[in-house]
Amino acid sequence: QITLKESGPTLVKPTQTLTLTCTFSGFSLSTSGVGVGWIRQPPGKALEWLALIYWDDDKRYSPSLKSRLTIIKDTSKNQVVLTMTNVDPMDTATYYCARYHTNSWYGDWFDPWGQGTLVAVSS
């Protein structure tokens, strides 16, 4: 069974750095074709993709947030960490991590997703 779980602070002050950890089980991030991504959802709003790290340590970031995001993996701990600098109240959202499949025939998709963690940015 594949599971992912997000962890991190529930409240962060503006201008601080947010660090979120995705701890997963049931798969290895050293397996070809596998990645882990972060997606967020502000209250009552749509999903927004943030970042993605692949099994070979290749990384992709949302162009609009690239300067503020860093994603790293610790394969031995089965963890992926996302850091977001200089947070703002607009960054208040539920943050999800999800396993990413890449397949040369079928394309790529996120499945499964973690339960999400709600982060509020407020002074």
Added chain:
Amino acid sequence: QSVLTQPPSASGPPGQRVTISCSGSSSNIGSNTVNWYQQLPGTAPKLLIYSNDQRPSGVPDRISGSKSGTSASLAISGLQSEDEADYYCAAWDDSLNGAVFGGGTKLTVL
């Protein structure tokens, strides 16, 4: 504003068929596969359709997906109350070099 365009809402009575559209461009839907996610109230998104029209194990065959050019559609037939949820389309965008999502469609079973 989302890169992929979906209608904000859709509805239908139990037993009816409803379709949800997703419009993109040549850099995303036009050149990559489309996935659909279902988000039940208060829960995390769940993969509903991958690779345009493929159903993961456990998704009933009354749910189907299709793609043509730069648009895609999700169809749900035999509507049930349990289908009330938000539905999101997604694809890779070659210009942005990242994943993009639609704005979501809230499905109401009347």
